[in-house]
Each structure stands twice: as C-alpha cells, then as structure tokens.
Amino acid sequence: xxxQKGWILGFLGLIGVVKLPDIMYAVTGFGPWTDLVHLLxxxxxxxxxxxxxxxxx
Amino acid sequence: METLEEQFLAYxxxxxxxxxxxxxFAIFFxxxxxxxxxxxxxxxxxxxxxxGFIFLVNAGxxxxxxxxxFILGLVIFEPLAVFDxxxxxxxxxxxxxxxxxxxxxxxxxxxxxxxxxxxxxxxHSSPEFNTSTAFRLSWVESLxxxxxxxxxxxxxxxxxxxxxxxxxxxxxxxxxxTEKIGRLGFLDKIFNTPSAHRVHHGSTPDCIDKNYGGIxxxxxxxxxxxxxxxxKNIYGITTPLxxxxxFTINFAEFGAIGRDVIRLKGxxxxxxALFGRPGATEQKENSQ
Numbered sequence: 013x014x015x016q017k018g019w020i021l022g023f024l025g026l027i028g029v030v031k032l033p034d035i036m037y038a039v040t041g042f043g044p045w046t047d048l049v050h051l052l053x054x055x056x057x058x059x060x061x062x063x064x065x066x067x068x069x
Numbered sequence: 070m071e072t073l074e075e076q077f078l079a080y081x082x083x084x085x086x087x088x089x090x091x092x093x094f095a096i097f098f099x100x101x102x103x104x105x106x107x108x109x110x111x112x113x114x115x116x117x118x119x120x121g122f123i124f125l126v127n128a129g130x131x132x133x134x135x136x137x138x139f140i141l142g143l144v145i146f147e148p149l150a151v152f153d154x155x156x157x158x159x160x161x162x163x164x165x166x167x168x169x170x171x172x173x174x175x176x177x178x179x180x181x182x183x184x185x186x187x188x189x190x191x192x193h194s195s196p197e198f199n200t201s202t203a204f205r206l207s208w209v210e211s212l213x214x215x216x217x218x219x220x221x222x223x224x225x226x227x228x229x230x231x232x233x234x235x236x237x238x239x240x241x242x243x244x245x246x247t248e249k250i251g252r253l254g255f256l257d258k259i260f261n262t263p264s265a266h267r268v269h270h271g272s273t274p275d276c277i278d279k280n281y282g283g284i285x286x287x288x289x290x291x292x293x294x295x296x297x298x299x300x301k302n303i304y305g306i307t308t309p310l311x312x313x314x315x316f317t318i319n320f321a322e323f324g325a326i327g328r329d330v331i332r333l334k335g336x337x338x339x340x341x342a343l344f345g346r347p348g349a350t351e352q353k354e355n356s357q
Binding site: 013014015016019020022028029032033036054060061062063 | 089090092093096248249250251252253254300
C-alpha cells in the first residue's frame, strides 16, 4: 500500500462536507439545483486512495 | 434549572453538524460498497450484511431505550460532582480532551479484561476491514459503557456536555474503518487515522492491544500503546469465529467464558476466566 504523491490535496474534499447542507437543500428541492455542483468537491477525496501493490486486496 | 432537553437544545448547532457528518459518512459508506462491488474487492458480502443487521438491531434497541441508560446512569452521579467547572472558552476543549482520555481507558479495558472483551470482540471479529465495520458494535455495549464516563461527571463536567463530547469521539471514528485512505504522514502519529486504526484491528502480535485512542494518539504515546502501520496486516481475531451469524458474533465469547468458568477448578481460576486478560486462561493451562 503506497500513499499517492498528492494525498494532502485530499483534504480539499472536506469543503464538500462543509457544503453538504447546501447539497441537501438542493436534493430536497429547498435550494437551487445548481448547488449540486458542490458534490464535485468530494472528488478531491480520491487523492487519499492509496496505490495497492500487486496481490494486495 | 434547565431540563436535559433544554440543555441539549442549547447545543443544536453542534448536533446539526454531527448530523451532517453522519450524512457525509453515509455517502462514503455507499461509495465504498459500490466501489468494492464494481471492482470485486470484497471476498464476499456476508460480513457486510451481518454488520448491517447488527447495526439495525442496535438502532432498534436505542428506540427501546438502551441509549437512555447512558443518560440516566450519569444523571444519578451529577449531584456528587466535586468541582463546578466554569464554562469559559477552555471548557469545551477540556471536555473533549477528558472524553477522549475516558474513551482511551474504556477501550483499553475492553481489550484487557475478558468480560468486557466478550462485548467489544464483536467489533473486532470480522476478518474484513471496511466502512461497514464501523456499524459492527455489540448489542449490549450501552448497558455499561456509561460507567467509564462517571469520573468526568464526578469531576464536574456537565452530563449533556459529557454525552456530546463522547458522541463526537465515537462519531469521529466512523470514517477511519477503511483501506481506501492510505497513510497520512505525520497525522497518523497525532490523530486516530485510518492507518492508525488498521493497526488496532490487526491480529498479528505487533498489532494486538495497540492504538486505543479515540481522536488523539496522544494517549497511546503517553501510555506506551502506539504502533505505526506494518507493511502487511491481517484483520480480525487470533481465533477466527468462522461465521457471519449476528447472534454468534454477539454472544460467542460469553459462551466461551461460561464454559471456562464451569470447567475450571478453584475460585482464582474462575475469576481469571472472567476478569483476566483474554487468553490468560489458555496461557496458564499451557504453562502448567
């Protein structure tokens, strides 16, 4: 298991957690649907996924 | 005097953020399951379903009032508080720190006293380690875990603040049950990160009884139980259960203790089977 080089950028995904109330309002129809764009912040979390060596689960 | 409900309402903003964190974890859990399903990364789904079933029963027990025991137990001790801690700016950091320390010792004793281990083993007995493991908590934990918070109440921390602080410590740990997040550098030494917690769930000799911390690894460094992640890790317990039956998962160790207490001769040996370290009975028998 090897950590990705840019793992520290994964923390930008936390902005998605902060924006979660807006996303929830958009999902439930109480806020503008354009707020769903904040879901994209979660993609930064992908930087945390390590590279697995061959044979590792 | 404010009622408990009114005191909880004063912290509504904190509770709202805890809800948001729970939703974020639910998204993470679904994403984790979908990823593993699409890329066939789990050996099977029996363990995941068992963890889900255990979680649902726990939710039902909370509705039935098991969670209330936590509050009632602490309320009884509130009038016996020695100090009256003023609610200054440092009150909350101190409450969180005290809750984290209480959690450390509760967690450590759950690993080192067999009767408590019989309860906590539920969380450790899965040979898999993924987000669903966070849901795998014993059905009887809430019957006694409040006892470990009594020292905080006696010191003068408020019941509501103590409960919120321990809930934060417990909820923090939901995201760390994963292999999808690699090592996080220096943070692994300061906080309970996925890497630090993978060590805690390991069953190899270098991982057993290590990394008990809730949020901070500070306590593990202080009390000598810190271990950094090895290259290879085997999750689960040293004697695998070999079943995904939620009832066996919850009560198998109690059965083993009962059999040992009946089988062993002498009060000392019976007490060792109940309150000794897990494995102490076998160790003693093998050395004789």
